[in-house]
Amino acid sequence: MFDKVPTEKTVPTEDQTPEKAILVSVVLDDGDLMDTDASLDELEALLETAGGVCVARMVQSRQKPEHATYIGTGKLLELRDLCMALSADLVVFDCELSPSQIRNVESVLEDVRVIDRTVLILDIFARNAKTGEGMLQVAIANLKYTLPRLSGQGEALSRQGGGIGTRGPGETKLETDRRHVKRKIAKLEEELAELSKKRRTQRKSREKSGIFRISLAGYTNAGKSSLLNYVCQDSILAENKLFATLDPTTRRWRMPEFGEVLLTDTVGFINRLPHHLVEAFQSTLDEVVFSDLILLVLDATDPKFLQKTEICERILQELFNRRDLVPAPILYVLNKTDLEESRFNVASFPKGKESVCVSAKTGKGVEALVKRIEQLLKEAKKEYCFLLPHSQGGKLSILYQTANVKEVEYETEGIRVTAVCDSRTAGSLSAYEITSQGR
Ligand SMILES: Nc1nc2c(ncn2[C@@H]2O[C@H](COP(=O)(O)OP(=O)(O)OP(=O)(O)O)[C@@H](O)[C@H]2O)c(=O)[nH]1
Numbered sequence: 019m020f021d022k023v024p025t026e027k028t029v030p031t032e033d034q035t036p037e038k039a040i041l042v043s044v045v046l047d048d049g050d051l052m053d054t055d056a057s058l059d060e061l062e063a064l065l066e067t068a069g070g071v072c073v074a075r076m077v078q079s080r081q082k083p084e085h086a087t088y089i090g091t092g093k094l095l096e097l098r099d100l101c102m103a104l105s106a107d108l109v110v111f112d113c114e115l116s117p118s119q120i121r122n123v124e125s126v127l128e129d130v131r132v133i134d135r136t137v138l139i140l141d142i143f144a145r146n147a148k149t150g151e152g153m154l155q156v157a158i159a160n161l162k163y164t165l166p167r168l169s170g171q172g173e174a175l176s177r178q179g180g181g182i183g184t185r186g187p188g189e190t191k192l193e194t195d196r197r198h199v200k201r202k203i204a205k206l207e208e209e210l211a212e213l214s215k216k217r218r219t220q221r222k223s224r225e226k227s228g229i230f231r232i233s234l235a236g237y238t239n240a241g242k243s244s245l246l247n248y249v250c251q252d253s254i255l256a257e258n259k260l261f262a263t264l265d266p267t268t269r270r271w272r273m274p275e276f277g278e279v280l281l282t283d284t285v286g287f288i289n290r291l292p293h294h295l296v297e298a299f300q301s302t303l304d305e306v307v308f309s310d311l312i313l314l315v316l317d318a319t320d321p322k323f324l325q326k327t328e329i330c331e332r333i334l335q336e337l338f339n340r341r342d343l344v345p346a347p348i349l350y351v352l353n354k355t356d357l358e359e360s361r362f363n364v365a366s367f368p369k370g371k372e373s374v375c376v377s378a379k380t381g382k383g384v385e386a387l388v389k390r391i392e393q394l395l396k397e398a399k400k401e402y403c404f405l406l407p408h409s410q411g412g413k414l415s416i417l418y419q420t421a422n423v424k425e426v427e428y429e430t431e432g433i434r435v436t437a438v439c440d441s442r443t444a445g446s447l448s449a450y451e452i453t454s455q456g457r
């Protein structure tokens with residue numbers, strides 16, 4: 019069991035003074051979808067979710083980051099003075115720093131801890147994971163982040179004081195040996211694989227039952243849990259904090275005409291989602307990948323609405339690519355339209371993307387959403403027959419994961435498969451599609 023990962027939680031209680039942090043960003047022309055201010059706003063929201071408070075922001079424009087310290091030497095000295103003047107406990111860089119950059123900056127700032135955006139996100143995940151699976155996933159992501167940062171970092175790793183960034187990487191003094199950490203990762207991954215197997219089996223039995231699976235995806239804080247709560251009359255934690263939901267929750271949802279479907283709420287997305295987290299949360303994110311329809315929930319009051327929409331689309335695309343699957347149909351759900359601020363975004367949302375405006379708070383628009391989902395589901399699945407060449411036997415396992423396989427016959431010219439599936443699965447196998455009688 020993962021007795022030592024993560025270590026005991028040292029979440030500051032309400033009466034503890036929040037840690038004071040300075041946020042640092044370097045403006046680079048690196049093609050990121052968010053501008054510096056918006057990214058820093060998001061970093062500040064992450065910091066607050068982790069229990070800290072921002073006392074200052076520092077921005078530097080550079081062509082490329084300074085190799086040793088990310089920001090330039092002059093700026094670093096300015097940062098040191100600012101830390102002293104404001105009695106900052108923490109400096110958070112809005113990027114991923116290399117181990118030596120953290121060490122070098124810390125050695126100049128002396129008593130101030132230095133963390134990066136990834137550590138902050140990992141810290142929040144470590145706080146919010148509630149189930150065994152979620153905790154395992156976070157622990158693995160933490161250790162994978164820590165692993166390349168181990169060598170020559172004895173001091174940094176033994177910091178045990180608690181506070182933001184100490185729940186994640188660099189949290190137990192035992193982890194001073196790379197081999198030890200590697201063994202631990204392997205062991206946790208084995209445990210996770212067991213749990214993932216269970217999840218896969220569950221998914222397959224749902225598939226066999228022919229019940230449609232709908233998933234709620236979207237940026238963190240968009241209102242996914244609130245929407246599930248509204249339509250399923252449930253009470254999943256929904257709050258104005260980032261990554262409130264980490265563990266997927268599936269509910270039966272009885273639709274007025276279509277009947278019962280399964281609705282899954284899961285972990286939210288964010289710009290530059292750390293790749294260790296995407297890897298570790300693969301089995302959780304598979305709930306989205308293997309669903310029949312994705313409701314992409316968007317906060318229509320968000321000033322960075324279109325950028326966040328694109329970030330979600332990119333993440334979804336990446337998830338489908340990782341599984342080598344054609345993307346599921348997406349229905350865009352523009353949420354929080356009870357609020358005035360949503361007007362502009364609703365009006366400027368691209369007409370080519372099918373969207374429905376709702377409010378998960380008041381229920382406005384939910385009826386129209388339900389109607390549209392029912393139509394889409396009715397159009398979605400039918401029976402197909404494929405003749406897979408023996409060299410393409412791997413495609414059969416795709417069908418087992420995504421379709422209801424009714425019959426499999428091994429013939430001389432290939433594997434004849436009859437399966438009920440959606441058009442995207444059928445589309446990815448269209449080269450092998452035949453009529454039931456023959457080619
Ligand atoms: N005004 C308004 N607020 C909403 C609406 N939907 C959600 N909220 C609020 O938005 C905040 C985030 O809602 P959640 O349902 O927790 O969002 P989520 O997408 O599940 O977030 P994560 O689990 O963190 O990814 C909460 O404070 C909700 O009360 C809405 O339609 N209108």
Ligand SMILES: [Mg+2]
Nearest residue numbers: 242243262263
């Ligand atoms: Mg949620």
